[in-house]
Amino acid sequence: MHPRYALVTNQLKKHQIRLSDRRLKILECLCYNLEHPTVDQIYVNLHKEIPTLSKTTIYNTLHTLAELGLIRIINIEDNKTRYDIITESHGHFKCQTCGSIFNFEVDLKSFATDELSGFKIMERNLYFKGICQECLLNKND
Amino acid sequence: MHPRYALVTNQLKKHQIRLSDRRLKILECLCYNLEHPTVDQIYVNLHKEIPTLSKTTIYNTLHTLAELGLIRIINIEDNKTRYDIITESHGHFKCQTCGSIFNFEVDLKSFATDELSGFKIMERNLYFKGICQECLLNKND
DNA sequence: GTTCCTGCAAAAGCTTTGCAGAAGA
DNA sequence: TCTTCTGCAAAGCTTTTGCAGGAAC
Numbered sequence: 179m180h181p182r183y184a185l186v187t188n189q190l191k192k193h194q195i196r197l198s199d200r201r202l203k204i205l206e207c208l209c210y211n212l213e214h215p216t217v218d219q220i221y222v223n224l225h226k227e228i229p230t231l232s233k234t235t236i237y238n239t240l241h242t243l244a245e246l247g248l249i250r251i252i253n254i255e256d257n258k259t260r261y262d263i264i265t266e267s268h269g270h271f272k273c274q275t276c277g278s279i280f281n282f283e284v285d286l287k288s289f290a291t292d293e294l295s296g297f298k299i300m301e302r303n304l305y306f307k308g309i310c311q312e313c314l315l316n317k318n319d
Numbered sequence: 320m321h322p323r324y325a326l327v328t329n330q331l332k333k334h335q336i337r338l339s340d341r342r343l344k345i346l347e348c349l350c351y352n353l354e355h356p357t358v359d360q361i362y363v364n365l366h367k368e369i370p371t372l373s374k375t376t377i378y379n380t381l382h383t384l385a386e387l388g389l390i391r392i393i394n395i396e397d398n399k400t401r402y403d404i405i406t407e408s409h410g411h412f413k414c415q416t417c418g419s420i421f422n423f424e425v426d427l428k429s430f431a432t433d434e435l436s437g438f439k440i441m442e443r444n445l446y447f448k449g450i451c452q453e454c455l456l457n458k459n460d
Numbered sequence: 461g462t463t464c465c466t467g468c469a470a471a472a473g474c475t476t477t478g479c480a481g482a483a484g485a
Numbered sequence: 486t487c488t489t490c491t492g493c494a495a496a497g498c499t500t501t502t503g504c505a506g507g508a509a510c
Contacts, residue, residue, distance in 0.1 A: 196484075198490065217474080232492040237475070253394045253446075257500080258474060271435060282434040293423040294412060296452035305394075305444040311437035337509070339465065358499080373467040378500070398475080399499060 180209035182263050186248045193246060200231060204239045208263040214279045216258045254305045273310035321350035323404050327389045334387060341372060345380045349404040355420045357399045395446045414451035
């Protein structure tokens, strides 16, 4: 079982939020889809298995999880929101050729600057864009 | 005159893009609006002065400027795109209470990690969210 | 005359909202 | 029974597209 799965389901129980079939499937999707899926990607992923699943339910579930801080919202793209099951500090790299989003380790918690003294920082995001290794290699072929 | 204004107009000339009245006004708006305006904010700002200005023109102009790398696109919010006349490396802080977006200095160019070796990094963004100093002080009243 | 620029209207895409029926406690 | 959950349909917003008239070169 994915390490985050147990943690998230425990938190849901603690907040008296039902572990419905839909919610558990969406959570699974977040755990095993490393692409930081959009609502539409989750929908497509689960549609075969649950043909009656609606996007509204996906939106509802993601909002619930985000409010509890159990998933992270990624705004690396202009037009749509992505969701990340990993909430620990890390950066994101988006390949502008293939569209993939990669994680990379970076400790943002230690960052400080005088300009933000007196500010309460609650969320830190580092987003890079460019071309990933694989796409660069393919280009040179 | 704002330091970026001359630079951007020169670049537009160089690329044989006409310095039309609309474009110059939108550029002015970006230079003197420190809020990192959205399309709608630019529209509202200029509407009194130019009642016939359309949002399509604002979109067109911003796309042109962004393609030439003369402005930066900010995706700190889920739903709408903001634009920044300052293209040098810096971070953004969004206050979740008043909605203001602050700049802060940070040199992202020097950041490196083994995980991204072999990747071509073209754009670096650091976004913080939280509560700004003023809103924190007001809260305690 | 030819290219570029502008603005209206329509369309497209993502997300939210209202509501009613279903499921669970 | 009462609350929560789900899904459809509609609405709301931002952004894009097609096109035609106008401006600039």
